[in-house]
Amino acid sequence: MTSAAIRREPAFGPRTARVGLYAFLVVSAVFFLLPLLLVIMNSLKPMEEIRQGNLLALPINPNFDAWVSAWQSACTGLECAGIRPGLWNSIKITVPSVVISTLAGALNGYALAQWKSRHANMIMLLVTVGLFVPYQAMLYPTVKILSNVGLFRTYLGIVFVHVIYGLPYTTLLFRNFYVGVPDEISRAARMEGASFLRTFWSIILPISTNILVVVAILQFTGIWNDYLLGLIFAGNDNLPMTVQLTNIVSNARGAANPNVNMAAALITAIPTLVVYFLSGRYFVRGIAAGAVKG
Template identity: 55%
Template sequence: MARAVAVPPPRSGRVRGEAGRRGKRPRRRGSRSARIGLYAFLVTAALFFLLPLYVMVVTSLKPMEEIRQGGIFALPHALTLAPWRQAWSGVCTGAACEGVRTGFWNSVAIAVPSTVLAILLGAVNGYALSFWRPRGAGVLFAVLLAGAFLPVQVMIYPLVRVMALAGLFGSLPAIVLVHLVFGMPVMTLLFRNYYAGVPHELFQAARIDGGGFWRIFLQVMLPLSLPVIVVAAIMQVTGVWNDYILGLVFAGRDNLPMTVQLNNVINTTTGIRLYNVNMAATILTALLPLALYFLSGRWFVRGIAAGAVKG
């Protein structure tokens, strides 16, 4: 009979070590160079955007005597907030010398209804196109999508004629309605693509439980839409707040937004040009969109990751 020969077990530590050495790949030199190049690009891009903001801030905190001495990048020696106070409540924006605060409240009165109505209608449109799909939904969605790519300047004259015939030209409802029309395609696209990622079984279960169009929308879909609502709000508020040409044409003299008043401040040709006041007025005009972005940036990224801009 053959005698059984005991075979010693392999040394696991040695085998693992050899496997580990075989599995290790040499670190590529190009990866380090690529990382350095990436960081260099990011730092350059950050400086490109932050350097003008830095110049604006330090200039707005300097008196005019210090500005005339040069040194655009130098920190203020005699820090003052007088340019900010003058820009807010004392600088002339045309014939009136009430600062940009009037334009600020006009912009708030324009942006709030333009944003709320656009989000509500865009959510309803996206919900209907995603789940109910009425007859001609594809054609309607194509028309709305095409409207997102039409230049604003092409539609100004027809809208002026329509608003004049309706008796709304030069009023607050006119500018709100115009922003609502131009914001509707993008809002519908955002909500339609977001709802396309919601499981259809959830909608079918709500239908089995007896839910109708509005009940399912208000109790099921709308509570799930917080990320995309934040994305839509940031986009709409930023677009409405930064608008100049539509506010200049449709708002009328009593409802001019902050951007129009800022243009009147900076492009004035009478008196001494106050660079510190101009910079303070510019920062005040851009302050709300910047604050909105920084305060809700986390929700903005979450909304994009959830599929808000995916096709």
């Protein structure tokens, strides 16, 4: 028996495996992108085409009338100013909340990573437990606390809520990252006379780009897409876009306009998509570099 006869090709070679992988990726992409494609298609249709009942059909006369209406004239209750007022509210709520919660989480995580004590592990355990407490269980006491200090349904109140609710999550991520940073870096800084805060600000933060990007993106997405906390704590003058969107979709005045609803949903989602497109490679790089290792 020749060696050629003994050597057999595997039933599934590299080419077959590659084709199967690409097929799986294509099917997965279609599965996740099809709903988004349908929303975009129907947001470009006039109501005459929507009433025909075929949501899967391509728009015959596409236009951006529904987008214009969703942006500046759709009714969000008693007011018909579209979703535009909620954009600035979402920006002024999200940006400081992300910055403060990220920096505070970095400082807490670094302190817990440097504190070599069993008490540090106990505090970290309590912080981790805080991650599993649902928001609904903390709403009433939070409302009472903010009411007593005069911050309920104010701008400062909603920023404070997002920062406090985000601290357990950001602290855990930063602590897990800083545990892997060599202690020699902090020791060298202390030998040069640097204080704890100076070491953190001048040495530790500059080498924390990966985790900073990961945490900032996660916090931005969570805060921007938040509905419950914004509805309860923001107040009528600071309602974010998510609350405005819900008011447009559930508005009982006049006939329902699905094309306007879909356009409003896309406008609300655009900022998070832009953030991911602009910083997606840094996010992936941070994940690959172990920014969320534990």
